[in-house]
Amino acid sequence: MAYWLLLPGGLWLLLFYVIPTVSMLSISLQEGTLEQGYRLTWNLGIYGEVLLAHDTQILRSLGYGLITTVVCLLIAYPLSYTIAIRGGRWKNVLLFLVILPFFVSFIIRTLSWKFVLADEGIFLGALKSLGVLGEDFRLLGTATAVLGGLIYGFLPFMALPLYVSLEKMDPSLLDAASDLYSSRVSAFLRVTLPLSLPGIFAGTLLTFIPATGDFINAQILGGPNQTMIGNVIQREYLTNNDFPEAAALSFLLMAAILFGIFLYARAIGTEELTG
Amino acid sequence: MSEMERDGLNESISRRELLLRAGRGSAYLGVMSLLAACGVEGQRAEDTTEREPLPPQAGELVMANWPLYIDKSGPTSPTVTSFEEQHGIDMSYKVVINDNEEFFGTIREPLSQGQSAGYDIIVMTDWMIDKMERLGYLEPLHHDRLPNFADNALPKFKDPIYDPGNAHSIPWAAGITGIGYDISETGRELTSVNDLFDPAFAGRVGMFLEMRDTFDLVLLSMGVEPADATIEQVEQAQKILLDNRENIRGFYGNDYADQLATGNLIASMAWSGDIFALQLDNPNLRFVIPEEGGNAWTDNMAIPAGAEHPTDAHLFMDYVYDPRIAANITEWVWYESPVAGVQQIVQEDVAEGGPGYLKKLAESTLVFPTPETEANTHPYKALEEEEEQVWNDLFQQVIQG
Numbered sequence: 001m002a003y004w005l006l007l008p009g010g011l012w013l014l015l016f017y018v019i020p021t022v023s024m025l026s027i028s029l030q031e032g033t034l035e036q037g038y039r040l041t042w043n044l045g046i047y048g049e050v051l052l053a054h055d056t057q058i059l060r061s062l063g064y065g066l067i068t069t070v071v072c073l074l075i076a077y078p079l080s081y082t083i084a085i086r087g088g089r090w091k092n093v094l095l096f097l098v099i100l101p102f103f104v105s106f107i108i109r110t111l112s113w114k115f116v117l118a119d120e121g122i123f124l125g126a127l128k129s130l131g132v133l134g135e136d137f138r139l140l141g142t143a144t145a146v147l148g149g150l151i152y153g154f155l156p157f158m159a160l161p162l163y164v165s166l167e168k169m170d171p172s173l174l175d176a177a178s179d180l181y182s183s184r185v186s187a188f189l190r191v192t193l194p195l196s197l198p199g200i201f202a203g204t205l206l207t208f209i210p211a212t213g214d215f216i217n218a219q220i221l222g223g224p225n226q227t228m229i230g231n232v233i234q235r236e237y238l239t240n241n242d243f244p245e246a247a248a249l250s251f252l253l254m255a256a257i258l259f260g261i262f263l264y265a266r267a268i269g270t271e272e273l274t275g
Numbered sequence: 276m277s278e279m280e281r282d283g284l285n286e287s288i289s290r291r292e293l294l295l296r297a298g299r300g301s302a303y304l305g306v307m308s309l310l311a312a313c314g315v316e317g318q319r320a321e322d323t324t325e326r327e328p329l330p331p332q333a334g335e336l337v338m339a340n341w342p343l344y345i346d347k348s349g350p351t352s353p354t355v356t357s358f359e360e361q362h363g364i365d366m367s368y369k370v371v372i373n374d375n376e377e378f379f380g381t382i383r384e385p386l387s388q389g390q391s392a393g394y395d396i397i398v399m400t401d402w403m404i405d406k407m408e409r410l411g412y413l414e415p416l417h418h419d420r421l422p423n424f425a426d427n428a429l430p431k432f433k434d435p436i437y438d439p440g441n442a443h444s445i446p447w448a449a450g451i452t453g454i455g456y457d458i459s460e461t462g463r464e465l466t467s468v469n470d471l472f473d474p475a476f477a478g479r480v481g482m483f484l485e486m487r488d489t490f491d492l493v494l495l496s497m498g499v500e501p502a503d504a505t506i507e508q509v510e511q512a513q514k515i516l517l518d519n520r521e522n523i524r525g526f527y528g529n530d531y532a533d534q535l536a537t538g539n540l541i542a543s544m545a546w547s548g549d550i551f552a553l554q555l556d557n558p559n560l561r562f563v564i565p566e567e568g569g570n571a572w573t574d575n576m577a578i579p580a581g582a583e584h585p586t587d588a589h590l591f592m593d594y595v596y597d598p599r600i601a602a603n604i605t606e607w608v609w610y611e612s613p614v615a616g617v618q619q620i621v622q623e624d625v626a627e628g629g630p631g632y633l634k635k636l637a638e639s640t641l642v643f644p645t646p647e648t649e650a651n652t653h654p655y656k657a658l659e660e661e662e663e664q665v666w667n668d669l670f671q672q673v674i675q676g
Contacts, residue, residue: 022310032317036660054675056675118538136477141525223676224526225676232671238377239379242667243315
């Protein structure tokens with residue numbers, strides 16, 4: 001019985017997850033103002049109110065998170081596959097290149113994109129003066145810029161778990177498949193893909209959850225029409241000091257993400273994931 | 276199994292059940308009391324005017340201010356340097372304020388816990404001074420330590436409605452919210468807030484992220500005096516903003532200025548002094564007070580509650596009320612100074628052959644407002660908390676798209 005080994009982790013979970021979650025739940029059910037203070041009034045109606053007031057932003061965030069995850073998967077899979085299977089002695093160098101952007105702060109990198117994508121900046125300005133793009137063309141303040149920022153920012157979170165699961169795979173399994181008259185396509189679908197499922201699952205979680213809750217990209221690269229739920233929560237909390245609304249929105253976001261992931265895990269099947 | 280054994284079994288089951296139920300019950304009560312314990316204390320301050328005696332000078336000072344809001348020479352400010360030399364104080368001047376609400380958000384937590392926010396002087400706009408004072412987040416000022424303010428402050432900057440008797444703040448500078456634009460891009464003069472909604476400027480117009488700035492300017496364009504605005508009129512202003520959302524690139528703090536300078540915006544709600552500074556690089560930039568009126572505001576120095584070096588803070592606050600120092604700052608920031616005699620000093624500097632732009636400054640009716648300028652500018656509405664929440668909710672709908 002070595003359950004006591006779980007104690008440090010359990011305490012950590014209690015201190016930094018259970019207690020904050022309970023306190024967030026409590027704050028969401030309170031009413032009041034900064035001057036008068038906030039009192040628990042079991043105001044359950046707030047959940048309906050915030051859902052109605054910010055449904056567009058919640059759906060937009062889930063949509064952006066989903067698109068980011070799918071595009072990251074499409075880019076990262078061939079990338080990780082190539083590094084893991086064909087990387088050879090360049091493996092570590094290539095992997096380092098994937099992680100390299102982490103050496104610069106996330107905010108600085110996003111601000112650099114704002115500079116690069118400026119209407120009259122080095123990229124669009126040049127294309128406009130060449131006549132490739134119209135004078136009014138812009139990327140900043142559009143969904144393209146926000147999604148681009150999200151995909152750029154979260155790509156390594158998808159690539160690394162994929163790499164780990166593909167690297168573990170025994171290449172002789174593919175030889176065996178071809179010995180048994182499997183085509184390359186069916187070898188991929190029936191051997192490689194199932195074996196990399198744990199990596200796909202881990203990468204999806206690491207990408208979808210933070211991308212859905214992200215507010216930096218929408219704030220720096222987006223305009224009013226790209227406002228994500230993270231931006232709303234941040235403003236309700238820091239600027240409007242509407243703590244109950246911010247807490248209720250955070251709770252709803254958490255619930256929506258947990259529900260989505262539960263469905264996803266069920267669809268993939270749990271045995272595959274621990275395999 | 277004998278009767279007795281069965282009885283004993285039954286008894287033990289029921290006892291276990293009892294314990295379980297008691298456990299569940301107390302867990303339930305525990306969670307309930309935990310939920311209730313998470314309440315947040317009200318922050319409305321008691322009305323106290325008693326002042327703690329000031330500690331001795333600490334030799335250190337940390338000030339938070341807005342961008343482009345003090346004279347500069349290379350990486351330092353001559354005003355800060357001369358103050359440090361004169362008083363033997365190591366001053367850290369930080370340009371960290373982009374927007375009143377955003378900055379307030381970063382210091383609210385320590386202030387609500389009664390801790391130092393890390394700054395000895397902050398510069399906040401009039402309505403935020405009022406709000407922070409109501410929450411008890413500002414130290415009362417010791418006016419016996421501010422002789423220059425008593426002697427040199429212009430009468431209109433003394434005893435303002437947002438801070439009676441200057442009990443918690445003294446002005447740093449004043450300015451006007453109006454419209455800034457690049458005439459080479461717009462191709463015409465802009466004179467009204469409604470000009471910002473010209474379809475030709477789609478996606479190239481900026482507005483302020485501060486709810487009061489944006490709502491009040493739109494209210495003025497509707498012919499409504501902000502101080503008298505009703506909720507229905509604010510709803511109308513909201514509708515105007517929502518109907519024209521295709522024109523609005525974004526909602527900004529002080530960073531709107533960069534966006535105008537880089538050309539991402541061609542027109543924006545703007546603060547008077549910033550545009551003058553930018554004109555040195557781009558002479559096509561213009562600032563105009565809308566025909567229907569602009570917002571007049573005052574930014575004030577205040578000492579956050581629990582500040583570690585209040586004595587040093589008073590020294591600096593009084594130092595900038597020396598007319599010569601005030602003129603040095605005005606010649607750089609291009610906002611209205613609350614200090615008497617600044618215009619004469621600027622004119623003398625022009626006569627002595629100062630840089631060419633000083634002549635323009637000395638004649639500016641925005642930096643040295645005439646009665647006509649003042650007739651066309653209006654203060655913000657002083658909002659009670661409940662009203663502020665309603666306005667905030669309406670504004671949230673505008674900025675979240």
